[in-house]
Amino acid sequence: MRDYAKVSPQFWMGKSGRELRKAGAEAQVVALYLMTSPHANMLGLYYLPVLYLSHETGLGFEGASKGLSRAIEVGFCSYDEATEMIWVHEMAAYQVGRSLNPRDNQCAGVRREYASLPENAFLSEFYERYKDDFHLDVKRQSRRGSEGACQGPGSQEQEQEQEQEQEQEQNHLSGAEHFSLHAEVEDPIFIKLPLSGGDGNFALGERYLQEQAKLYPAVDIRQEIRNMAGWLDANPRRRKTRAGIKRFITTWLQKCQNSPRAAHSENHFRSAGFSGVSVPDSAIPPGFRG
Structure with missing residues (x-):
């Protein structure tokens, strides 16, 4: 500093x-x-x-x-x-x-x-x-x-980033498609995230949200997923490919987990529908403490 x-x-x-x-x-x-x-x-x-x-x-x-x-x-x-x-x-x-x-x-x-x-x-x-x-x-x-170069958080998706995501498709596509295809059948759909290139939507079910709640206990998963949907809707040219959408979700939630906004109360967690998730003693990462 x-x-x-x-x-x-x-x-x-x-x-x-x-x-x-x-x-x-x-x-x-x-x-x-x-x-x-x-x-x-x-x-x-x-x-x-x-x-x-x-x-x-x-x-x-x-x-x-x-x-x-x-x-x-x-x-x-x-x-x-x-x-x-x-x-x-x-x-x-x-x-x-x-x-x-x-x-x-x-x-x-x-x-x-x-x-x-x-x-x-x-x-x-x-x-x-x-x-x-x-x-x-x-x-x-x-x-x-x-x-x-991105022109800020609301800028257009760049072709090179799309190409990089597509290069990783062989490693990610199978799992991503499996989840998308079976989400509606296996559990109720919470929300659908729009994908790039007219490739439809990526469905997120209740089971997936509960899994993410366990991984990111300090995050209001439902609200952050809604935030993602709103952001993708407002930035159609920055939407992700089917292969890259789960990485996008994970990166977003990791940042929220490590941000001051992650200091939610237990009641807030329960109101979000994840009563089985324990709240950490100190949800604010050390780097953000005053």
Whole structure:
């Protein structure tokens, strides 16, 4: 975690500030958080799950997603959902400087930080933006092109992600199809999640929900499944393949299990229909405790 961060008064009065103001309060809060986030580095290119953003700003998942999307729309940042990496475009210029002397020790620091970044969609763009200011000498290739970078939580599904999911179809298809085909016969259907490419729906039965409740005891399974259905309905081009839908569900529930929202009371669990599930003594993960 950084000890401090620089935020210029121009954040509120400059061109970006005016655009963020027009975009709404959520966008302003998200933008300010991105500049001062405890997870940030001096490059402004760092790992940031939306759940972190949601919890630490207090905006909630919907508010954080809305603010992030609008910050992206005004050009303040970009977000790669596949790797959950955020790039605040001009943050390095404010945190480090502009047009540094090649002998400046900060240049070496930037090069080390850049070299240590995990693969993501913005490595090449960052290099092109800052190669002259920081005298970068090694260009890293992005994991995928900038057109493949997600434009926020509500952005379009990318073709490469679809291809990656299809490559895994041999490992996942059999189990996924078996569940989908027999769910209605074996137990009552709770909800159906829409799939990509006009491939129909993925049916989730009561038995499957009870299994997930055992795996994620701190999560309101029914409500989170409803949230998934609403999200997929609102983002038709980001729907998952039949092979990838169970991975999508698992990833969503894992994040909820590890988020502050997982601190549900026992009564809340029982009202959700899972009276047989025990509530952990401390449902809030250590990393989120105040």
